[in-house]
Amino acid sequence: xILRRILIANRGEIAVRVIRTCQRLGIETVLAASxxxxxxxxxxxxxxxxxxxxxxxxxxxLNIEAVVAAAVASEADAIHPGYGFLSENPRLxxxxxxxxxIFIGPTVELLDAVGDKLKARAHAAAAGLAGVPGGEIQSLPxxxxxxxxxxxxxxxxxxxxxGGRGMKHVHEPGKLxxxxxxxxxxxQAGFGDPxxxxxxxxxHGRHIEVQVVGDGEDVIHLGTRDCSIQRRYQKLVEEAPAPxxxxxxxxxMQRAAVAFARHLNYRGVGTVxxxxxxxxxxxxxLEMNARIQVExxxxxxxxxxxxxxxxxxxAESRTLRWKQDEIRFTGHAIECRINAEDCAHxxxxxxxxxxxxxxxxxxxIRVDTHIQAGAMVPPQYDSLLGKLxxxxxxxxxxxxxxxxxxxxVEIDGVITNLAMHTALMNNNEFSDGGVNxxxxxxxxxxxxxxxx
Amino acid sequence: MKLTNEDVQEILQLLDATPYDELHLETERFKLTLRRxxxxxxxxxxxxxxxxxxxxxxxxxxTAALAAEAATAESSARPADAKKAGWIEVRxxxxxxxxxxxxxxxxxxxxxxxxxEEDTVVCTIETMKLMNAVHAQARGEVVELCLENGQxxxxxxxxxxxxxxxx
Numbered sequence: 219x220i221l222r223r224i225l226i227a228n229r230g231e232i233a234v235r236v237i238r239t240c241q242r243l244g245i246e247t248v249l250a251a252s253x254x255x256x257x258x259x260x261x262x263x264x265x266x267x268x269x270x271x272x273x274x275x276x277x278x279x280l281n282i283e284a285v286v287a288a289a290v291a292s293e294a295d296a297i298h299p300g301y302g303f304l305s306e307n308p309r310l311x312x313x314x315x316x317x318x319x320i321f322i323g324p325t326v327e328l329l330d331a332v333g334d335k336l337k338a339r340a341h342a343a344a345a346g347l348a349g350v351p352g353g354e355i356q357s358l359p360x361x362x363x364x365x366x367x368x369x370x371x372x373x374x375x376x377x378x379x380x381g382g383r384g385m386k387h388v389h390e391p392g393k394l395x396x397x398x399x400x401x402x403x404x405x406q407a408g409f410g411d412p413x414x415x416x417x418x419x420x421x422h423g424r425h426i427e428v429q430v431v432g433d434g435e436d437v438i439h440l441g442t443r444d445c446s447i448q449r450r451y452q453k454l455v456e457e458a459p460a461p462x463x464x465x466x467x468x469x470x471m472q473r474a475a476v477a478f479a480r481h482l483n484y485r486g487v488g489t490v491x492x493x494x495x496x497x498x499x500x501x502x503x504l505e506m507n508a509r510i511q512v513e514x515x516x517x518x519x520x521x522x523x524x525x526x527x528x529x530x531x532x533a534e535s536r537t538l539r540w541k542q543d544e545i546r547f548t549g550h551a552i553e554c555r556i557n558a559e560d561c562a563h564x565x566x567x568x569x570x571x572x573x574x575x576x577x578x579x580x581x582x583i584r585v586d587t588h589i590q591a592g593a594m595v596p597p598q599y600d601s602l603l604g605k606l607x608x609x610x611x612x613x614x615x616x617x618x619x620x621x622x623x624x625x626x627v628e629i630d631g632v633i634t635n636l637a638m639h640t641a642l643m644n645n646n647e648f649s650d651g652g653v654n655x656x657x658x659x660x661x662x663x664x665x666x667x668x669x670x
Numbered sequence: 671m672k673l674t675n676e677d678v679q680e681i682l683q684l685l686d687a688t689p690y691d692e693l694h695l696e697t698e699r700f701k702l703t704l705r706r707x708x709x710x711x712x713x714x715x716x717x718x719x720x721x722x723x724x725x726x727x728x729x730x731x732x733t734a735a736l737a738a739e740a741a742t743a744e745s746s747a748r749p750a751d752a753k754k755a756g757w758i759e760v761r762x763x764x765x766x767x768x769x770x771x772x773x774x775x776x777x778x779x780x781x782x783x784x785x786x787e788e789d790t791v792v793c794t795i796e797t798m799k800l801m802n803a804v805h806a807q808a809r810g811e812v813v814e815l816c817l818e819n820g821q822x823x824x825x826x827x828x829x830x831x832x833x834x835x836x837x
Contacts, residue, residue: 261723403773
């Protein structure tokens with residue numbers, strides 16, 4: 219089936235991003251927006267906009283009935299869920315099957331298999347991948363027992379989670395109860411599923427992921443991304459390919475990702491996340507994300523593939539349009555997430571009205587944003603203002619390009635993290651490449667000391 | 671016509687070969703300003719999508735937002751009397767959704783009559799997907815709760831009032 223009209227059930231930069239590919243492909247777009255976003259850039263770009271409820275996302279972007287009703291009312295052939303919100307929700311995919319309207323994403327069964335992180339761990343083991351030691355925790359004594367078994371410190375995660383939300387790093391048994399309570403609350407609020415599991419915390423780990431695309435039979439990979447620059451498990455900078463890793467290790471990870479996706483008969487775009495233990499020179503399976511990810515542009519620019527277009531092609535039941543050996547990796551890409559956050563005040567969110575927005579432009583520079591003069595940054599949603607993506611011949615060139623691109627961005631009206639990115643791009647350790655997740659908190663701490 | 675990123679790249683390539691440092695383009699649908707920095711030679715882009723959204727309203731919503739506005743107005747209308755009584759206001763340090771309990775179904779952090787210390791968590795405000803704990807920042811007794819659970823609050827809105835003093 220050829221898709222002629224797509225309902226985009228999301229907001230912000232990803233809604234704009236999806237609309238742009240649809241427009242290029244000649245597909246009509248209908249935006250499903252909350253009341254807070256009726257005047258957004260995505261609403262201005264879409265052919266039509268349907269209001270799906272109030273600003274509070276549980277009544278709009280997380281409201282399956284409202285989203286499906288909007289698709290039916292606008293006679294859309296398919297729903298693109300973007301990332302976050304309902305993007306990996308099997309109940310939305312199931313509701314789409316009943317209408318029917320095509321859900322642009324994996325099947326209900328696949329979403330269930332990878333969305334439940336415990337099931338995903340079991341599938342990974344079945345496909346021959348090693349996972350981080352850990353397990354489900356239903357009570358405090360059980361958590362205590364498993365943590366003692368695998369060793370402290372530990373990481374608490376939401377079974378239904380993703381995107382780092384609901385994750386808690388616990389150093390000592392005394393803090394376990396409070397961390398579990400907060401994680402349960404965030405898991406319930408964020409994913410409607412309060413279940414938790416825990417894993418051994420690997421302190422010198424690099425977060426490296428592999429992009430895959432499958433059509434239900436065949437699977438190809440689009441290389442690695444390094445996402446080790448994180449604050450409280452929220453990614454801030456990503457790059458592709460992952461720098462300074464043993465080539466044979468990279469190949470093993472790529473093979474493992476493909477093996478996992480093949481084991482599932484994966485259909486759609488997805489990301490297999492690994493934790494690379496630099497000390498032990500090995501890697502563990504973390505989870506699979508069954509959606510387009512925030513950081514997908516770094517892969518797109520080095521491969522020359524439009525991942526949203528591939529999602530649409532798979533949703534149209536086409537076989538993969540690329541063979542593995544047709545995927546060529548060119549140069550190095552870096553992405554900085556520009557957030558409305560006040561880094562000087564513990565990254566406090568800074569919602570408000572943007573009065574001016576100037577971005578870098580030119581060769582090797584891509585900006586994915588929904589921000590323009592007059593844009594509102596509502597307090598109900600995340601703080602992402604846009605993504606600055608650069609593509610250089612090699613990593614040094616990409617770094618240099620990012621430094622000058624950052625210098626050319628001016629956003630007024632809300633506080634941004636631009637200065638933090640500039641400091642990071644000028645940091646020697648980061649410039650050398652291949653830092654692990656312990657680097658960034660240390661970098662922030664040093665920045666604080668210097669400021670004091 | 672819709673302006674794409676590829677279009678902007680092409681325009682830039684054309685401009686690169688010219689002596690011009692600035693380009694303004696405005697149609698009914700968009701506004702684009704491209705500027706070249708004379709020192710670095712770098713280009714910047716300032717663009718605005720001007721097309722009006724084509725909104726189809728299908729769901730009768732909006733009551734929640736209106737209720738929240740009313741709440742902010744109401745809670746900011748009364749501080750004068752409260753100050754007279756020497757009560758201390760606990761205000762929202764950032765905008766977001768006000769929650770009285772750590773999770774749905776759990777008992778609230780505080781009730782009227784609860785004794786609080788400076789560092790007692792009295793509520794949370796969910797902003798941009800993060801739960802932000804609000805501390806009492808005063809020692810005393812909770813004497814007034816100004817908002818309903820789940821209401822939207824503006825930065826600076828009064829959340830509750832505390833009568834200072836030892837238990």
